Amino acid sequence: MADPLFQRIALLGIGLIGSSLAHVIRRENLAGHVAIYTRSAETLAKAEQLGLGDSYHARPADAAADADLVIFCAPLGANASLAEAIGASLKSGACITDVGSCKGSVIRDIGPHLPEGVSLVPAHPVAGTEHSGPESGFAELFDGRWCILTPAPETDEDAVSIVTEFWCRAGSDVEIMDADHHDRVLAITSHLPHLIAYTIVDTASELERDLRKEVVKFSAGGFRDFTRIAASDPTMWRDVFLNNREAVLDILGRFTEDLTALQRAIRRGDGDALHDAFTRTRKIRRGVIDAKQA
Amino acid sequence: MADPLFQRIALLGIGLIGSSLAHVIRRENLAGHVAIYTRSAETLAKAEQLGLGDSYHARPADAAADADLVIFCAPLGANASLAEAIGASLKSGACITDVGSCKGSVIRDIGPHLPEGVSLVPAHPVAGTEHSGPESGFAELFDGRWCILTPAPETDEDAVSIVTEFWCRAGSDVEIMDADHHDRVLAITSHLPHLIAYTIVDTASELERDLRKEVVKFSAGGFRDFTRIAASDPTMWRDVFLNNREAVLDILGRFTEDLTALQRAIRRGDGDALHDAFTRTRKIRRGVIDAKQA
Numbered sequence: 384m385a386d387p388l389f390q391r392i393a394l395l396g397i398g399l400i401g402s403s404l405a406h407v408i409r410r411e412n413l414a415g416h417v418a419i420y421t422r423s424a425e426t427l428a429k430a431e432q433l434g435l436g437d438s439y440h441a442r443p444a445d446a447a448a449d450a451d452l453v454i455f456c457a458p459l460g461a462n463a464s465l466a467e468a469i470g471a472s473l474k475s476g477a478c479i480t481d482v483g484s485c486k487g488s489v490i491r492d493i494g495p496h497l498p499e500g501v502s503l504v505p506a507h508p509v510a511g512t513e514h515s516g517p518e519s520g521f522a523e524l525f526d527g528r529w530c531i532l533t534p535a536p537e538t539d540e541d542a543v544s545i546v547t548e549f550w551c552r553a554g555s556d557v558e559i560m561d562a563d564h565h566d567r568v569l570a571i572t573s574h575l576p577h578l579i580a581y582t583i584v585d586t587a588s589e590l591e592r593d594l595r596k597e598v599v600k601f602s603a604g605g606f607r608d609f610t611r612i613a614a615s616d617p618t619m620w621r622d623v624f625l626n627n628r629e630a631v632l633d634i635l636g637r638f639t640e641d642l643t644a645l646q647r648a649i650r651r652g653d654g655d656a657l658h659d660a661f662t663r664t665r666k667i668r669r670g671v672i673d674a675k676q677a
Numbered sequence: 678m679a680d681p682l683f684q685r686i687a688l689l690g691i692g693l694i695g696s697s698l699a700h701v702i703r704r705e706n707l708a709g710h711v712a713i714y715t716r717s718a719e720t721l722a723k724a725e726q727l728g729l730g731d732s733y734h735a736r737p738a739d740a741a742a743d744a745d746l747v748i749f750c751a752p753l754g755a756n757a758s759l760a761e762a763i764g765a766s767l768k769s770g771a772c773i774t775d776v777g778s779c780k781g782s783v784i785r786d787i788g789p790h791l792p793e794g795v796s797l798v799p800a801h802p803v804a805g806t807e808h809s810g811p812e813s814g815f816a817e818l819f820d821g822r823w824c825i826l827t828p829a830p831e832t833d834e835d836a837v838s839i840v841t842e843f844w845c846r847a848g849s850d851v852e853i854m855d856a857d858h859h860d861r862v863l864a865i866t867s868h869l870p871h872l873i874a875y876t877i878v879d880t881a882s883e884l885e886r887d888l889r890k891e892v893v894k895f896s897a898g899g900f901r902d903f904t905r906i907a908a909s910d911p912t913m914w915r916d917v918f919l920n921n922r923e924a925v926l927d928i929l930g931r932f933t934e935d936l937t938a939l940q941r942a943i944r945r946g947d948g949d950a951l952h953d954a955f956t957r958t959r960k961i962r963r964g965v966i967d968a969k970q971a
Contacts, residue, residue, distance in 0.1 A: 460948075484898075509895055509897055509898050510897075511898075513962070528897060529894075529895055529897070531895070567888065568888065568891045568892060568895055569895070569898060571880075571881055571884070571888075571892050571900065572892050572895045572896050572897075572898045572899065572900040573895075573898030573899045573900065575877060576877065576898070576899030576900050576902070576903055577899055578936075578939060579873055579877065579936070580899070581939070581954060581955055581958050582932060582935050582936045582939055582954075583869060583870065583873065583932055584958040584961050584962070585935055585954050585957055585958050586865075586928070586931050586932045586935045587865055587961060588957050588958065588960065588961050589931070589935075590865070594861065594862065594865075595961075596964075597862045598862060598865050598866050599961065599964040599965050599968050600823075600968055601803055601823055601825070601862055601863070601866045601867075602866050602965050602968070603803055603804070603822060603823070603866075604778075604803050604805075604863060604866045604867030604870070605866065605867045605870030605871055605874070605906055606865065606866040606867065606870050607965055608870070608902050608906065609870055610958070610961055610962040610965045611962065612899055612902065613955075613958040613959075613961070613962060614958065614959050614962035615955075617951075617952050617955035617956045617959070618952065620951070620955050621948050621951040621952045621955060622948075624942075624943045624951055625943070625946055625948055625951070628943055628944070628946070631943060632940065632943060632944060634880070635936075635940055635943075637880050637883070638876060638877055638880045639933075639936070639940075641876050641879055641880045641883075642872075642873070642876045642929075642933070645872060645875070645876055646926065646929055646933075648918075649918045649919070649922055649925060649926060649929075650922070650926060652919055652922070654754075654915050654916075654919055657911075657914070657915040657918055657919070658911050658912065658915045660875060660876075660879050661875050661907075661909075661911035661914050661915060662911045663879055663882050664875050664878040664879050664882065664904070664907040664908065665907075665908050665911070666882065667878050667881060667882050667889075667893065667904055667907070668807070668878070668904040668905065668907060668908035670890075670893040671893050671896050671901055671904045674893050674894055674896070
């Protein structure tokens with residue numbers, strides 16, 4: 384058997400993404416040793432019971448010590464304190480990466496705590512399900528999905544290369560872009576859709592009881608798709624919105640203007656305006672199908 | 678072979694739903710003869726080429742004459758003129774039904790044109806795909822899906838029974854409710870989700886070209902689901918919004934209030950408000966799963 388890609392990988396956080404990484408690291412022989420830290424003792428015990436790693440740690444510094452690759456897999460809001468906690472324990476030459484849905488805040492929160500000789504290569508695997516927790520992970524989660532890396536221009540090239548290889552072997556297609564640009568793109572493709580899905584499901588949850596029961600019963604007409612998105616992890620998504628505030632508020636402003644225009648067309652009975660808008664959108668769907676993302 | 682349920686069924690309109698009905702009518706032996714009318718000569722020729730019916734008519738009255746069951750399958754905006762065109766040709770005892778997504782407007786537009794002795798049993802099969810046209814239909818479209826009937830209280834019971842049997846044999850679970858109530862429920866479960874999906878995809882289509890390309894490329898994060906919904910037939914959906922205006926504007930108002938509250942929480946960095954909202958929505962998803970609609 385070939386040598387593993389890394390001697391020791393530390394996973395900080397063991398939810399859906401962390402546990403999926405644990406599975407794929409084993410399948411692909413990406414690490415000689417997987418060290419797991421997570422904040423909750425109960426979750427850590429669950430991870431051990433599931434046999435997701437080789438060692439289990441109640442302190443992040445113990446997991447990160449001696450690791451060649453440290454992967455931040457906790458909600459974004461935990462990054463700063465985790466980075467502060469592990470900074471002094473990191474070995475020279477270590478690579479730091481993460482799996483967060485926003486990238487500007489990762490650089491802001493983790494970067495200042497890293498010592499000389501340690502490289503930060505932020506990563507966002509564009510993959511997920513509506514399930515959470517260490518039992519929800521599976522090795523195939525990243526298969527054929529994008530993983531976007533957003534290293535700063537001055538980042539060590541070898542570090543970028545090995546993190547790229549890690550994600551390719553996990554099954555992903557890797558793309559490199561600027562962190563701010565990433566945050567604008569994902570605000571549209573992911574953050575706004577989640578915010579809207581959460582909102583419409585919340586609106587439905589406030590209805591009178593009888594009506595709400597029927598909304599659930601007849602959800603197949605479109606609402607059902609929104610309930611799936613709106614079942615995603617609340618802590619993760621709270622942190623996404625707090626950490627990509629400007630890009631989300633910008634696209635939300637545009638969305639609200641467009642929705643108001645359609646609302647006005649409905650109120651005035653302007654069928655042409657509605658038909659025009661509903662026709663434009665078909666072109667985007669065609670693009671999604673052509674890009675093999677459908 | 679048993680006698681068919683109806684001697685002659687007329688399909689007025691032959692898009693996704695009409696052509697799916699043609700397939701299931703044949704599979705289940707629901708009619709001795711299927712007469713097809715549709716407004717466009719080109720679509721009518723396509724239906725004939727596909728062999729969807731037994732006779733093809735350029736005038737709706739010719740299709741409806743002698744039919745025991747007439748099914749309106751055109752966009753809602755065509756109902757009034759179609760009903761006016763066929764009213765005088767209907768035979769006594771005929772049943773009239775439809776497949777529209779709003780039910781109040783169906784009663785308003787079709788009812789006044791029906792002669793004595795003809796029954797109207799409005800129907801809404803809660804089923805569909807993002808594809809349109811006579812080639813997009815398939816017999817299984819209605820399998821295990823709800824079909825909601827909204828007959829007026831004074832409607833002939835035999836007419837309600839036979840339309841119920843028709844939809845059951847097409848594979849649907851039939852539910853009977855008041856038309857106004859239907860329109861409120863569907864405004865939430867279907868019409869608002871479609872309006873929102875159209876809006877967000879339209880918002881994306883207005884982005885600068887580079888950003889738009891990447892939105893398509895990375896659409897798997899949530900946006901993709903919206904593009905599928907927003908690829909639905911523009912004419913059908915224009916007519917839904919024009920014909921269920923009040924219920925849609927009401928729920929849209931509530932949605933906008935809720936979205937504004939979340940927007941405010943994001944701007945102020947109020948993580949608790951976000952987390953609370955994102956937690957409430959999981960209960961609705963649980964309901965959808967328990968109702969076996971997921």
